[in-house]
Amino acid sequence: MDADDIRTVLVVGAGTMGQQIALQCAAHGFAVTLLDTEQAALDRARARLDALAGHVASDPAFAHTDVVADVARISATTDPAEAAHAADLVSESVPEDPALKGRVFAELDRLCAARTIFATNTSSLVPSLFADATGRPDRLAALHFHQPVWSATIVDVMPHPxxxxxxxxxxxxxxxxxxxxxxxxxxxxxxxxxxxxYNALNREAITLAANGVATVEDIDRAWTTVTKMPNGPFGMLDHVGIDTAWHITDYWARTLGDAQLTRNAAYLKSYLDQGRAGVKSGRGFYDYG
Ligand SMILES: NC(=O)c1ccc[n+]([C@@H]2O[C@H](COP(=O)([O-])OP(=O)(O)OC[C@H]3O[C@@H](n4cnc5c(N)ncnc54)[C@H](O)[C@@H]3O)[C@@H](O)[C@H]2O)c1
Known part of the structure; x- marks a missing residue:
């Protein structure tokens, strides 16, 4: 399939990234469906998308379109069968677990047309970890977005062998x-x-905090004061989602058997145990009111 033949995009996982990818595709003229296992996640995504559409409507990048109307056209479902048959492209943004990603793609392989291209938004895994499970390894690659998707406008295109x-x-x-x-x-x-x-920066920042070398606030202060960037590593992690950062750190801690990464994963988990997942839960390393 050529890029020009793509008209319909199925975004799997209606969380932080799925919402933003859905918005970006809808605002560029694609028919978009959001698929999630949780109706509550779809309801949250709908509310967040409406807010995001209002937020980006005045951004020059969206001057070509009525983004509020585009977002209203995004459909949402918990039924993979309903969503899959029309998809030209699947963009997967489910949690960072290779077995889960493999299961999601295996089910979609049975439901999607042969032409459908599968793209994963994995942050730290590689597509070859679950390529065989997809049933169509030749039509699988990573298409990896950065957030916020509408302003951090690079996307990694990474094939597996x-x-x-x-x-x-x-x-x-x-x-x-x-x-x-x-x-x-x-x-x-x-x-x-x-x-x-970016991961190298995060690892060092979390290591400093987990080892009790300096406070979160002072680590961020050191970064923002020197670089003049608006957020330090922990402020940025609140936007990424501490749950996502924990998934990644925990996976690599277990995979590599690395003692410092194990301490870092436990440090992140201590925030999750207090309901602090970052901006999406209203509280993370900082409070968002
Ligand atoms: N957060 C970031 O900044 C960022 C950036 C780039 C890539 N990523 C990657 O994108 C992926 C998703 O991250 P996120 O931060 O959006 O996670 P998230 O936790 O915000 O959202 C994940 C969503 O997937 C849903 N889900 C779980 N199992 C599912 C299934 N079987 N079928 C359909 N939906 C399912 C969950 O209900 C949830 O709504 C991860 O692989 C992550 O590494 C994240």
Whole structure:
């Protein structure tokens, strides 16, 4: 399938990233369906999408369209069968667990047309971990977004060794059609390009806090004062979601058997245990009112 043939996008997982990807695709003229296992997640996504549409409506990047109306056209379902048959492209944003991603794609493989391209938004895993489970490894690659999707407009296009060159070209072309700049990965590599650098910053920041070297506030103060960036690593992690950061840290702690990563995962978990998941729950390292 060529990028120009894509009309319908199925976004799987209606959380932080699924919402933003759905908005970006809908605002660029695609028919979008959001699929989640939880009706409550779809309800939250609808409310958040309405708020986001109002928020970005005055952004020059959306001057070409009525983003409020585009977002209203996004449909939502908990039924994979209803959602899958029309999809030209699946963009998956379920939690960072290779077994879960494999199960989600295996089910969609049975329900989607043969032409449908599968794209994963995994942050730290690589598509070859679950390529076989998808049933269509040649039509699977990573299409990895950065948030906020409408202003951090790069998207990594990363094949695994079994991805066909046509799939890569289709995803590169699709990225351009949704206002994103494609960053081509020449080979599979965890962390892509921006995230490889960003993850190193996060690991060091969390290590400082988990080892009791300095407070969250002072670590962020050190970063923002020198770089003049508006947020430090913990402020940025509140936007990413501490649950997502914990999933990633915990996975690599277990996979590598790394003692410091294990301490870092426990440190993140201590916030989750207090209901502090970041901006999405109103409280994280900071309070959002
Ligand atoms: N948060 C970020 O900044 C960011 C950036 C880029 C990539 N990612 C990646 O995107 C993916 C999703 O992250 P997120 O932060 O949006 O997570 P999230 O927890 O905010 O959302 C995940 C959603 O997936 C749903 N879900 C769970 N199982 C499902 C299933 N079987 N079928 C359909 N939906 C299901 C959940 O109900 C939830 O609504 C992860 O792989 C993450 O690493 C995250």
């Amino acid at each position: 079994g991805t066909s060159p046509e799939t890569v070209e289709t995803l590169v072309g699709f990225a351009g059609r949704i206002g994103q700049v494609p960053i081509r990965l020449l080979r599979e590599s965890p962390g892509y390009v921006f995230n490889a650098m």
